Structures are given as C-alpha cells and as structure tokens.
Amino acid sequence: MRIALDAMGTDRHPAIEVEGAVQALRELPDDFTLILVGDRDRIEAELGRHSDLPRDRLEIVHAPQRIEQGESPAAAVRRKPDSSIVVGLGLQKKGEADAFVSAGSTGAVMAASLLILRPLPGVDRPPVATTLPTAAEPVVLVDAGANVDSKPHHLVQFARLGAIYAHDVLRRSNPRVGLLNIGEEPEKGDELAVEAHGLLRKQPGLNFIGNVEGRDIITGTCDVLVADGFVGNVLLKFYESIAAFFMEILKREQAKSGAKMDLSEIFAALDYTEYGGAPLLGVQGISIICHGGSPPRAIKNAIRVAIRAVETDMVGHMSRELTVPPMNGGGPVEPTMGRLAEGA
Amino acid sequence: MRIALDAMGTDRHPAIEVEGAVQALRELPDDFTLILVGDRDRIEAELGRHSDLPRDRLEIVHAPQRIEQGESPAAAVRRKPDSSIVVGLGLQKKGEADAFVSAGSTGAVMAASLLILRPLPGVDRPPVATTLPTAAEPVVLVDAGANVDSKPHHLVQFARLGAIYAHDVLRRSNPRVGLLNIGEEPEKGDELAVEAHGLLRKQPGLNFIGNVEGRDIITGTCDVLVADGFVGNVLLKFYESIAAFFMEILKREQAKSGAKMDLSEIFAALDYTEYGGAPLLGVQGISIICHGGSPPRAIKNAIRVAIRAVETDMVGHMSRELTVPPMNGGGPVEPTMGRLAEGA
Numbered sequence: 001m002r003i004a005l006d007a008m009g010t011d012r013h014p015a016i017e018v019e020g021a022v023q024a025l026r027e028l029p030d031d032f033t034l035i036l037v038g039d040r041d042r043i044e045a046e047l048g049r050h051s052d053l054p055r056d057r058l059e060i061v062h063a064p065q066r067i068e069q070g071e072s073p074a075a076a077v078r079r080k081p082d083s084s085i086v087v088g089l090g091l092q093k094k095g096e097a098d099a100f101v102s103a104g105s106t107g108a109v110m111a112a113s114l115l116i117l118r119p120l121p122g123v124d125r126p127p128v129a130t131t132l133p134t135a136a137e138p139v140v141l142v143d144a145g146a147n148v149d150s151k152p153h154h155l156v157q158f159a160r161l162g163a164i165y166a167h168d169v170l171r172r173s174n175p176r177v178g179l180l181n182i183g184e185e186p187e188k189g190d191e192l193a194v195e196a197h198g199l200l201r202k203q204p205g206l207n208f209i210g211n212v213e214g215r216d217i218i219t220g221t222c223d224v225l226v227a228d229g230f231v232g233n234v235l236l237k238f239y240e241s242i243a244a245f246f247m248e249i250l251k252r253e254q255a256k257s258g259a260k261m262d263l264s265e266i267f268a269a270l271d272y273t274e275y276g277g278a279p280l281l282g283v284q285g286i287s288i289i290c291h292g293g294s295p296p297r298a299i300k301n302a303i304r305v306a307i308r309a310v311e312t313d314m315v316g317h318m319s320r321e322l323t324v325p326p327m328n329g330g331g332p333v334e335p336t337m338g339r340l341a342e343g344a
Numbered sequence: 345m346r347i348a349l350d351a352m353g354t355d356r357h358p359a360i361e362v363e364g365a366v367q368a369l370r371e372l373p374d375d376f377t378l379i380l381v382g383d384r385d386r387i388e389a390e391l392g393r394h395s396d397l398p399r400d401r402l403e404i405v406h407a408p409q410r411i412e413q414g415e416s417p418a419a420a421v422r423r424k425p426d427s428s429i430v431v432g433l434g435l436q437k438k439g440e441a442d443a444f445v446s447a448g449s450t451g452a453v454m455a456a457s458l459l460i461l462r463p464l465p466g467v468d469r470p471p472v473a474t475t476l477p478t479a480a481e482p483v484v485l486v487d488a489g490a491n492v493d494s495k496p497h498h499l500v501q502f503a504r505l506g507a508i509y510a511h512d513v514l515r516r517s518n519p520r521v522g523l524l525n526i527g528e529e530p531e532k533g534d535e536l537a538v539e540a541h542g543l544l545r546k547q548p549g550l551n552f553i554g555n556v557e558g559r560d561i562i563t564g565t566c567d568v569l570v571a572d573g574f575v576g577n578v579l580l581k582f583y584e585s586i587a588a589f590f591m592e593i594l595k596r597e598q599a600k601s602g603a604k605m606d607l608s609e610i611f612a613a614l615d616y617t618e619y620g621g622a623p624l625l626g627v628q629g630i631s632i633i634c635h636g637g638s639p640p641r642a643i644k645n646a647i648r649v650a651i652r653a654v655e656t657d658m659v660g661h662m663s664r665e666l667t668v669p670p671m672n673g674g675g676p677v678e679p680t681m682g683r684l685a686e687g688a
Contacts, residue, residue, distance in 0.1 A: 135589055145526055148534035182489055182577040190492035190574045214581030218589045230534045231575045233526040237558030238579060239586070245479055245562045246590050 001031060002059075002097045003306050005299070007038030008066045008084040009103030011292050014038055017103070018046035020299025025054055027300065032307055033057045035097055037088040039064060063087035066104075069292065073107030077115060085109055089116040092285045099286035099306035101277060103294045110146055113280050113287040120315070122322035123282035125150070127158045127229065128289065129165050130236050131275035133243075136220025140166050140175075143226075144278060145233030152195035155179070155226050159200055159208070161281040161318055162224035168312035169279075169305055170223070178212030178222035180231060186210070192228060200226070205321075276301025279309065282318060286310060345375060346403075346441045347650050349643070351382035352410045352428040353447035355636050358382055361447070362390035364643025369398055371644065376651055377401045379441055381432040383408060407431035410448075413636065417451035421459060429453055433460040436629045443630035443650035445621060447638045454490055457624050457631040464659070466666035467626035469494070471502045471573065472633065473509050474580050475619035477587075480564025484510050484519075488622060489577030496539035499523070499570050503544055503552070505625040505662055506568035512656035513623075513649055514567070522556030522566035524575060530554070536572060544570070549665075620645025623653065626662060630654060 005021055007014040014036070021034050033056075036043050040062040047053060065083040067076040077086060085104050089112050091097040102109045110128070119126050127143030142162035147154065159177050166175035179197055181189040186197050188211060200208045212222055217235075227235070276298045277288040286309045288302045309315070349365055351358040358380070365378050377400075380387050384406040391397060409427040411420040421430060429448050433456050435441040446453045454472070463470050471487030486506035491498065503521050510519035523541055525533040530541050532555060544552045556566055561579075571579070620642045621632040630653045632646045653659070 135593075148526070180578060182492070182574055182581075190572075193574070214578040214583075215585040217582055218585045228534075230526055230537070231578055234524060234558040234575055235578065235582060237526075238561055238582070239558075241559040241562045242583070242586060249479075250594070 001307065001310050002033050002035055002091075003303055003310075004035040004037055004061070004088040004091045004097035004100045005303065006084045006088050006100070006102035006104050006109075007036040007043050008063070009290065009292065010294055010299075013066075013103075014043050014046050016294065016296055017299055018043060018050070019296035020294075020303070021058070022050050022053065023296055023300040024303040025057055028304055028307065030054075030057070032303075033059065034303070035059045035061055035088075035091060037061045037063050037091070038066075038084040061087060061091065067108040069105050071105065071108065073105060073111040076105070076108050077112045083108075085112045086116070089113060089285070089287065092287075093117060098310045099288065101288045101290065101299070101302045101306050103290035103292055103299065103302075105292075106145075106289050109287060109289045110280055113283050113285070117283040117285035117287060120282050120284055120319050120322055123157055123161070123318075125154050125157070126280050126282035127154075127161065128278050129162055129281050130232075130278040131170070132217070132225075132236070132239055133275075134218050134220035137172075137223070138170070138275060139217065139220060139222060140170065140224045141227065141232055141236060142224060142281065143229035143232050144236045145229045146280065147229040149230075150192065150228040152192060152199050155192070155196040155228065156199045156203060157282065157322070159206060159224065159226045160203065160321060162226065163206060164314060164318050164321060165279065165281055165309075166223045168314040168317060169308045172223045174207050175223035176207050176209045176221070177224045177226060178209050178216075180214075180217075180225055180227035180235075181211035182213060184211050184213065196226070275305075276303075277305055279305065282322070284315065284319075286315060345651065345654050346377050346379055346435075347647055347654075348379040348381055348405070348432040348435045348441035348444045349647065350428045350432050350444070350446035350448050350453075351380040351387050352407070353634065353636065354638055354643075357410075357447075358387050358390050360638065360640055361643055362387060362394070363640035364638075364647070365402070366394050366397065367640055367644040368647040369401055372648055372651065374398075374401070376647075377403065378647070379403045379405055379432075379435060381405045381407050381435070382410075382428040405431060405435065411452040413449050415449065415452065417449060417455040420449070420452050421456045427452075429456050430460070433457060433629070433631065436631075437461065442654045443632065445632045445634065445643070445646045445650050447634035447636055447643065447646075449636075450489075450633050453631060453633045454624055457627050457629070461627040461629035461631060464626050464628055464663050464666055467501055467505070467662075469498050469501070470624050470626035471498075471505065472622050473506055473625050474576075474622040475514070476561070476569075476580070476583055477619075478562050478564035481516075481567070482514070482619060483561065483564060483566060484514065484568045485576055485580060486568060486570060486625065487573035487576050488580045489573045490624065491573040493574075494536065494572040496536060496543050499536070499540040499572070500543045500547060501626065501666065503550060503568065503570045504547065504665060506570065507550060508658060508662050508665060509623065509625055509653075510567045512658040512661060513652045516567045518551050519567035520551050520553045520565075521568045521570060522553050522560075524558075524561075524569055524571040524579075525555035526557065528555050528557065540570070619649075620647075621649055623649065626666070628659065628663075630659060 130144035407428040474488035
C-alpha cells in the first residue's frame with residue numbers, strides 16, 4: 001500500500017510533514033510505503049535530520065510548486081499543475097498511490113480532489129467528514145464545510161457516506177446516524193431538516209436515530225451527525241476555538257493557584273490531532289485534509305486514517321452502496337434525479 | 345415601573361420564581377414593583393417562607409392555568425386564556441405592566457408574545473436574542489431560535505434590533521455587528537449569508553464589521569452576532585452543553601487530584617444565569633424568556649434586563665428605528681416589501 005503525503009502543506013512545511021512521516025513509519029504497522037510529494041531538496045534536507053530511516057519505505061516525488069492559503073482554490077489548481085496537491089492526487093489517479101494526505105489549503109485540496117479523482121457515481125456533492133471529540137466516543141460530523149445550500153437528498157448522501165466511513169475507519173458497527181436539528185420531533189427545523197428527516201427515515205440499511213440537537217452533540221448520542229456544510233463548519237470552528245479557550249483559561253488559573261492538575265489528561269479527549277484529518281467522502285479515491293497548523297502527530301494519525309480506509313476498501317464500499325438507488329417509498333429516486341439535474 | 349413575572353414557568357415553580365422575585369426586590373434599585381402571575385394560593389404559600397418582604401412592591405394576579413412544556417405553543421395559547429403566560433402578557437397589553445418575564449415554555453412565550461403584543465411595524469419576524477459569554481465582553485446572538493428559513497432582509501432586521509438591544513440594555517456604544525459565516529470574505533457562505541452581507545453593508549447607522557466565523561465567536565470580536573435561528577439555536581445549545589461538560593470533567597478531575605482551584609471563579613464568565621433571560625425583540629412590548637431550569641439568580645437577572653429595557657425605552661427606540669425604511673441604495677425597500685408580501 002502506498003500513501004502519498006503532501007510534504008508542503010503545513011505552515012511549517014516540510015519539517016512537520018517529514019517528522020509526521022517518520023513517526024508513521026516507526027509507529028504504525030509496516031505494510032505501507034510513503035511517497036513524500038514536494039520540493040525534493042527541502043524534503044531530503046529534512047530527512048537528513050533523522051537517522052535509521054527505513055528508506056526502502058520512503059519515496060520522494062518532486063513537485064516544485066505550492067498552492068498558498070490565500071489563492072482561489074479552483075484557479076490555483078488549474079494554474080499550478082506541478083503543485084504538491086495536484087501531483088500527489090495525480091499519483092492516485094494513475095494508480096501509483098492508494099491515498100493522499102495533505103495539510104495544504106483546504107479549498108485547494110477539495111477542488112483538486114473533485115477535479116482529479118472525480119465524485120463517485122451517485123454522489124452529487126462530496127462532503128468533508130470531521131471527527132469531533134465527545135463525552136463518549138467521537139462523532140463524525142458530515143458535512144464540515146464543503147457544501148452550502150444543500151438539498152435534502154444531499155444530506156441523505158452525506159448520511160450514507162458518513163455511515164460507511166464510521167463503519168470502515170472508526171470501526172463502528174451499525175453506526176447511529178443523527179440529523180442536526182433544533183428539536184427532537186420530526187416536524188421541527190427548517191425546510192431542509194424537515195425534508196431530510198423524512199428521506200432519512202426511509203433509507204434501508206441506515207441506522208437513523210432521528211434529530212440531534214446542539215445540546216446532545218457533546219454527550220455522544222450518535223456516531224454520525226449529518227448537517228449542511230454551513231452549520232457544520234460554524235459548529236466545527238466554534239468547537240475547536242472553545243476547546244482551545246477552555247484550555248487557556250485553565251492553564252492560566254492553574255498557574256495562578258499553583259494547583260497540580262494534569263491538564264494534558266483532562267483534555268486529551270478534546271485534542272483534534274488525535275483524529276488526524278478530515279476525509280473528503282464520496283470521491284473515487286482517498287483524500288484526507290489536515291489543519292494547516294497540524295503537529296507531526298496529526299499527520300501521523302491522518303496517515304493511519306488513510307491506511308485504514310485503503311485496508312477496508314472504503315471507496316469500493318461507498319461505490320457499491322451509493323450506486324444502488326436508495327428506496328424512497330416508490331417515488332422518484334431523489335439522489336439520482338439531483339445528480340442528473342445538476343449535470344454532475 | 346411594573347414588571348410582570350410568570351410565577352409558574354420553571355421546573356420548580358413557583359418556589360424559584362418567588363425566590364428570584366425576593367432577590368430582585370432586595371438587590372436591585374427600588375423603583376419597580378413586581379406582579380407575580382400564577383396560582384395565588386401557591387404563590388402566597390411561597391411568599392410566606394420569606395420575612396420582611398416589601399409587600400407594597402409585590403402584587404399577585406391570579407392565573408389558574410399553566411402551559412406545559414410538551415404542549416403545542418399556538419394551540420396552548422388559544423386553549424388556555426387563564427394561563428400565567430397569557431394573563432401576564434395581557435397585563436402588558438392593557439398597560440398594567442411594563443414588561444413580562446417568564447421561564448415557561450419558550451415556544452408558548454414566543455407565540456403568546458407575537459399574538460398579544462404583536463410585532464412592531466417594520467418587523468416581519470421577531471427574533472430571540474441570547475447573550476453568550478466570550479473571552480471578552482458577552483456577545484448578543486440574534487436569532488437564537490425563533491425563526492428558521494430566514495430571508496436576507498430578516499437578518500437585516502435582526503441586526504438592527506440586536507444593535508439597539510446591545511446599546512440600550514448592555515450599554516454598548518456603537519455596537520459592532522457581525523454576520524455569522526464560514527469565511528471572512530463577503531462572497532463566502534451560503535446564499536442567505538452572501539445576500540445578507542450585501543444588505544448589511546448598506547445599512548446607515550449600523551456598525552457592521554463583516555463576517556464572523558465560528559472560531560471568532562469566543563474571542564468576542566463583535567457585540568451582536570447575526571444568524572438565522574437554525575444555526576443560532578444549534579450554536580446556543582451546543583455552547584450551553586459544552587460549558588456544562590467542561591465544568592463536569594474539571595470538577596471530576598479536581599476531586600481526583602485533590603487540587604485546590606476555585607472553579608466557580610474560572611467559570612463565572614460562562615454562567616448563563618449571569619445574563620438572565622433572552623428577550624424576544626421587535627414586539628410591541630418587553631418579553632423576556634428564561635430557561636425552564638433557571639435558578640432564582642437567573643430570574644433576578646432577567647428582571648434586571650426587563651427594568652433596563654423599560655428605563656431606556658428600548659421598544660420606543662426600536663419602533664422609531666425600524667419604521668424608518670433602511671437605505672438600500674435606492675432600490676425597493678426590502679424589509680417593508682417582505683412585511684407586506686407576507687401579510688405580517
């Protein structure tokens with residue numbers, strides 16, 4: 001198995017990526033090789049800082065360009081064919097890699113993944129899945145920001161893709177799928193939520209548990225939380241910022257009082273680096289997006305997610321599931337209609 | 345000044361309400377009287393537990409019915425004319441009270457306020473404003489759940505109402521208004537956000553600072569945060585639950601380690617009871633909604649908010665501001681058009 005890693009993605013590339021790659025090679029089972037994609041000289045220089053590397057499990061593919069954070073994603077992808085993102089995804093397209101991991105511009109990784117890998121048949125709008133820590137098991141939030149103005153049948157696709165991801169990668173059996181909403185009753189919510197609720201209830205093979213309110217996310221009532229990318233993105237960014245805020249006031253207060261509490265333990269569960277990356281689901285390949293500020297550990301964990309997705313044939317699983325039109329009570333088949341109507 | 349207090353709203357009515365009323369009479373400036381609305385005998389029994397009450401500043405208006413949490417709000421308001429919510433708001437309608445405070449069913453208080461007080465001219469959909477603690481000053485989130493499927497001109501109304509509330513009640517001069525969105529640039533977001541951004545920029549007298557992302561809420565970058573009630577409600581409920589969750593793991597960890605940290609101080613800023621109630625803005629009167637699980641302190645603080653809104657003539661202020669059609673570059677006046685089109 002070959003995992004392509006964008007070596008030029010993080011704010012401190014390629015040092016962070018190389019360190020993450022080294023951790024992955026040392027700590028994860030050894031049935032994979034890594035392809036570092038980026039500036040060959042800079043990558044070699046970073047590798048030079050590490051000794052005892054299993055160089056037979058490490059390749060470098062040179063990519064002289066880098067897509068910067070501020071660039072318009074679609075334009076940058078077209079303008080920079082030799083960027084680490086475009087080259088890395090191209091390896092997967094050509095069958096020279098099985099997955100791609102990047103901490104580069106989220107928009108550019110999404111745009112390039114759609115363009116190069118293409119959506120799976122039956123998927124109109126590939127969503128991003130993010131794993132949020134809760135008081136129980138982490139929950140997969142899908143969509144975390146790839147799509148706004150979603151239609152009800154898009155949310156159904158998010159649900160089905162999220163359930164397969166939770167099953168294959170997070171090892172949840174029969175994952176519970178909840179719809180983010182502002183009330184428990186089926187008739188609560190906006191038009192999108194009410195209609196999506198009706199469709200989700202009819203999906204065979206989906207363990208739909210109904211609406212999940214904002215207050216129930218943190219208690220871990222479901223494995224997969226379905227939402228339009230607008231509210232999903234607001235929620236994700238708010239969650240990350242509030243976790244950081246709490247940690248900060250705690251540290252300050254602890255320093256003031258001289259109390260001896262192991263904060264690292266308290267907040268281990270809240271550390272996004274544990275989950276290492278958010279996959280773009282529903283494309284014909286594996287594309288995992290990491291924070292630009294990721295530490296090496298997050299890169300390593302994203303590689304672990306990629307390996308697990310390859311091992312379980314997550315994409316094949318999604319392809320088989322999503323091309324079977326879902327039941328919706330004998331009426332026209334929503335997802336396919338939507339796809340054709342939009343020409344995707 | 346006379347404040348009507350629903351004595352039958354909380355989960356532990358009327359004990360909590362009476363205790364809150366007593367705290368308000370003792371701790372707040374003495375230029376108001378309280379009208380306790382509910383079951384006279386039960387209220388008298390609770391009052392009997394307190395000595396040295398200023399009974400000349402306390403009235404009871406009997407209301408034998410109570411709207412329960414599970415009831416359909418609109419139906420309950422029609423079916424129970426002698427409920428504490430309907431009677432309490434009726435006092436304001438008749439000019440016998442200047443404001444109403446209730447910890448009863450949120451839906452019922454909203455429905456009854458719309459029906460009895462009526463929206464102000466120029467307001468299509470009165471929103472609920474909630475005060476969220478941040479690392480800096482608290483932020484007013486509007487709408488926190490009264491309206492879903494909002495149109496861009498509704499968000500403009502939310503912004504103008506929220507700014508007046510922040511100015512009059514929270515004493516913010518020239519309050520900064522932000523639009524909740526998933527990116528900083530004006531073209532980011534869903535259709536609603538993009539169009540609302542364009543309208544908000546054109547409002548004279550509004551200190552619109554642009555888009556605010558989920559990660560910027562907790563840093564306190566604005567005084568008023570404008571959102572559709574769907575995302576607003578998800579955010580509010582998530583915030584409340586995560587604050588409670590953090591407090592719980594902290595207490596557990598502190599007990600385990602025996603550390604001496606003053607948790608009450610750390611989290612004082614995160615305590616919603618400090619802000620005591622969420623007003624329904626843009627109705628012809630003052631209607632403050634509290635949590636069903638409010639402690640007496642939250643009731644007292646909601647009374648304080650009501651007093652402040654009366655003192656500053658917040659409703660008159662809103663009425664004057666909202667009936668002046670906002671500028672929108674010479675085109676048709678959006679808010680008024682919306683109001684007429686919807687027959688509100």
